[in-house]
Amino acid sequence: MPSDHSVGAGPVFWGRVLLDWDLVAADPGGAELLLPWLERLVALPTVSGNLAASEEGLDLIGEFLAERGMRIRRFDQDGFGALVATVHPTMTPTVMLTAHLDVVPGPEHLFTLKRDGDRLIGRGVFDMKGAIAAYLALIDQLAPELHRYDLGVMITTDEETRDLGVKLLLQEEGYRARVAVLPDGGDNWQLEEVAKGAWRVRVSTYGVAVHGSRPWTGESASLKLLDLLTDIRRRFPVEEPHVDTLNISFLRAGTAPNQLPDQAEAVLDVRVMGPEELAAVERDVAEICRRHGADLELLVLFPPVKHDLADPLLAEFARSVERVTGVACGGCLSFGSSDAAQFASVGVPCAVTRPRGGGHHGDDEWVDAGSLAQLVPVLRDFVCRVATHE
Structure with missing residues (x-):
């Protein structure tokens, strides 16, 4: 990455994309400003657990923000890295821009950013590397007068698995x-306005291992697991948006094809509408x-979240969205969970919205290029209105 960069310094190569500052000046909120950063981030295979790739990404982000005058703190959270950058020496900035760098696995081609018409396609473009690229673009725009703003950036690398990063930064x-x-x-x-909670647990069954040709002399943990999962599945008879839902993943049993397994397990990912x-x-x-x-072990809990959209800061964010995009910004239900639950647990209101996109966690993850480009002026409008440093 460039080591001596300033706005207006002429064209800069970032990855394989040419960033022309004259073009940026003509279209300060456009996708041209985002593409170089997004391409570089997508190319990093920051799949949950790839600690080396995640550290490389945090290095990239930290160096970029430091060059623009932000104070950087790095954290090692049992091997998972995290970064917090602030404009001023504070633990409580007015606005904290938050994202996770880790992504779920995907086919190799998803780690090369592609454009198909209005769509940018690649792992993380929607969840959440597009947001990180927008944060970098915003800080780049604000750099000449960054000291005027009370602003922070928080990046974690374990959200898609154990999700302790934000919790540790807030609570510890x-x-x-x-x-x-x-x-x-x-x-x-x-x-x-409302986000379903996520209750992720491991269920385990046990048996007696014997030769697969003589199952009557032992006890199959895998068959016991199937019976268990059948009963649990009956607890969730409907798969619809506004009800509790069940996903069963990570089924494991046995070490040899001709042996009854003596242990079997599965992970349940349950999404719930509310505390009750x-x-x-x-x-x-x-x-x-x-x-x-069977044994039951809690792995991850995202409590359901309800946001007060009448909160003055959330209402102001909605107005920033409307001023920039022209979209009437109302409330909605999120089927997935996020680190908004961690902020809610310590009383910090959280503005949760995103540009038009889809396919996250799938093989066709995408974000609309123009909609993503609007995220930068939305953030800038909001920060300039609520986070001016006295």
Whole structure:
């Protein structure tokens, strides 16, 4: 990456894309400003658990922000890296721009940014490397007078797996903000009003290993697991947007094809509408496991979240969206969960919305180029209105 960069210094090569500052000046909110950063970030295989790639990404982001005058702190969270950058020496900036750098696995071709008409395609363009690229573009625009703003950037690398990064930064390091911005929910510039909670657990069954030709002399943990999962599946009879839902993943059993497994396990990813529904799911699944003699282990909990969109800062963010995009910014339900739950737990309001896109966690993840480009002026309008440093 360039080591001596300033706005107006002429064309700069970033990855394989030419960034022309004359073009940027003519279209300060355009996708041309985002593409070089987004291309570089997408190319990094920051799949959850690839710690080396994640550290490289944090190095890239930290160096870029430091060159523009931000103060950088790095954290090692049991091997997972995290970064917090602030304009001023504070643990409580007015606005904290938050994102995660880690992504879910995908085919190799998704780690090369492609453009198909209005769509940018690649792993993380929607969840959440597009947001990080927008943050970098914003800081680049504000750099000449960055000291005027009370602003922070928080990046973690474990959200897609254990999701402790933001929690540790808030609860152990003591970071806070008057408002957090998290483009990891909502839909086409609608502000998240309610987000389903995520209850992720491991269920395990046990048996007696014997030769596969004599199953009557042993006990199959895998068959016991199938019976258990059948009963749990009956607890979630409908798959619709506004009800609790179940996903079963990571089924594991056995070490040899001709041996009854003595242990089997599966991970349940349950999405719940509210606190009462969460309590009911916890109770019911625990009872089913008890009846089957199975173990139940909590892996991750994202509590359901309800945002007060009448909060003055969230209302101001909605107005920034409307001024820039022309879209009436109302409330919506997010089916997925995010680190907004961590901010809610410490009383920090969180503006959760994002540009038009889709396919996250799938093989066709995409974001609309023009809509993503609007994220930069939306953020700039909001920061300039609420985060001017006295």
